[in-house]
Amino acid sequence: PYAFFREARQRHPVLWQEFFGVPMWLVTGYKEAEALLKDARFIREVRKADTSGHQPVHLESSPPEVGLMRNMMLFRDAPDHTRLRNLVNKAFTPRMVQKQSSIIESIADHLLDECRARPQHELIRDFSHLLPAFVIAELLGVPKEDQSFFRKWSNVFFQFIDFNPSMERLESMTRDIEDAKRYFETLIETRREHPRDDLISGLIVAKEKYDQLNTEEMVATCLLLVFAGYETTGNLITNGYKLLLDHPSMYDMLRGNAALFPAAVEETLRYEPPILMVYRVVSDDLVFAGQSMQQGQVVMIALAGANRDPSVMNQPEDFNIVRSDCKHLSFASGPHYCLGAPLARLEGEIALRKLVTRLEKPEIIGQPQRKQSVIFRGYESLHIRAEVV
Ligand code: HEM
Known part of the structure; x- marks a missing residue:
């Protein structure tokens, strides 16, 4: 996708063009992307969009179960967005995130211990997706x-969310969503009766104290945390480790200096963002970056394009963990800035440190396949031969 975004940026950092056969605005400049994400004239709620075109999120045409997504802060605008986000923020305390540090360490060690007996490993199945799944499970209780x-x-x-949802699978998808909903409804009930020190119990307290959250919204929030924090963090870990194996000088630097792991995570986020782009909808006719936009038009903000904008950093096409100008929008910006960013950074840092220090003589087997996705950046699988110490 990077060459495509680069060419678009060279034509105009905010360009009206066809994207997968659908005309929309494509933002590839760093400054423009950051300004737009902070600009309240660009909104999330698709029902206000022009429904004649293809929508990135199929809320209108979806079965009622998917209406659950409407209760997620990610798809809402102020004031509902602010209300939901503040409530989750109250439960998602820095103490709760920090508490995860030793838990993440021990989960990572446990997963690698399990790999010890085998000479070959499939990184995604054996490690990088399991780690965030266990962490979110722990966090939610x-x-x-x-x-x-x-x-x-x-x-x-x-x-x-992706551009190519296979609608034939709609029935089974609906069933899966119903299952997920039921699962969390039951868990919320259990926690109401027997509270613990976890996020769901925290949300119940917030609901009872402020009475500003209905059960649908609580269920939606739990599911949002699962889906926002699972695949993305897994991809961050896989992308980061693959980049390090492809850049032996960076890998060696990290083996010699553990203080560089946070920088390696930031550079991975910049270079291979797990979410390539996010969308907004134009709320009213307006002019932005010299372009006249009309109400209802869809704007794709290419985070991956912004992250390689040469007007804000030197040699953006180079992966360099010791660059002094690492800037990225991989957690977006503005009101929807990723709520889980501190947790994702912590997981990425611990995971990469464990992989680099505990896998000896790693070697990639075969040609890793990219995940087929327009929005997400990751691999289907990553086979590694290595001794686990
Ligand atoms: C929102 C990226 C991990 C929870 C977002 C957004 C991005 C993002 C780009 C904004 C979407 C938009 O503006 O349209 C990432 C990446 C991650 C990651 C790249 C991993 C490397 C996590 C984790 C959690 C989380 C671990 C929590 C467990 C959320 C939530 C939102 C969000 C709740 C919605 C915030 C809002 O709408 O106000 N994330 N995320 N994310 N993320 Fe993350």
Whole structure:
């Protein structure tokens, strides 16, 4: 996608063009993308969009179960967005995130210990997606064995969000969403009776104290956390490790200096963002970056394009963990700035440190296949031969 975004940026950082056969605005400049994400004239709620065109999120044509997505802060605008986000923020405290640090360490070690007996590993299945699944399960207070559902549930959401959802699968997708909804309804009930030190109990307290959250919204929030924090973080870990294996000098630098892991995570986020782009809808006729836009038009903000804008950083096409000008929009910006960014950074840092220090003489087997997706950047699988120490 990077060459495509580069060419678009060279024509105009905010360009009206066909994208997958659909005309829309494509923003590839860093400054423009950042300004737009902070600009309240660009909104999330698709129902206000021009429904004649293709929509990135199929809320209008979807079965009622998917209406659940309407209750997620990610798809709302102020004031509902602010209300939902503030409530989750209250439960998603820095203390709760920091508490995860030793938990993430031990999950990562446990997963690698399990790999010890084998000479070959499939990184995604054995490690990089399991780690965030266990972490979110821990955070929400979901029993560990149930995290195996996460993959299925988040895949369903991705199909809705991505550009090529196979609508034939709609029936089974609907069933999966109903299952997920029921699962969290039951868990919320259990926690109401027996509160614990987890996010769901925190949300129940917020609901009872402020009475500003209905049960649908609580269920939607739990699911949002699963799908926002699972695939993305898994892809960050896989993308980062693959980039390090492809850049032996960077890999060696990290082996010699563990203080560089946070920088390696930031550069991975910049260079290979797990979410390539996000969308907004134009709320009213307006002029932005010299372009006249009309109400209802869709704007794709190419985070991956902005992250390689040469007007804000030197040699953006180089992967360099010691660059002094690493800037990225991989967690977006403005009101929807990723709520889980500190947690994702912590997971990425610990995961890369464990992989680099515990896998000896790693070697990629075969040609890793990219995930087929317009929105997400990751791999289908990454086979590695390595001794685990
Ligand atoms: C929102 C990226 C991990 C929770 C977002 C957005 C991006 C993003 C780009 C904004 C979407 C938009 O503006 O349209 C990422 C990446 C991650 C990651 C790249 C991993 C590397 C996480 C984790 C969690 C999380 C671990 C929580 C467990 C959320 C939530 C929102 C969000 C709740 C919605 C915020 C809002 O609408 O106000 N994320 N995320 N994310 N993310 Fe993340």
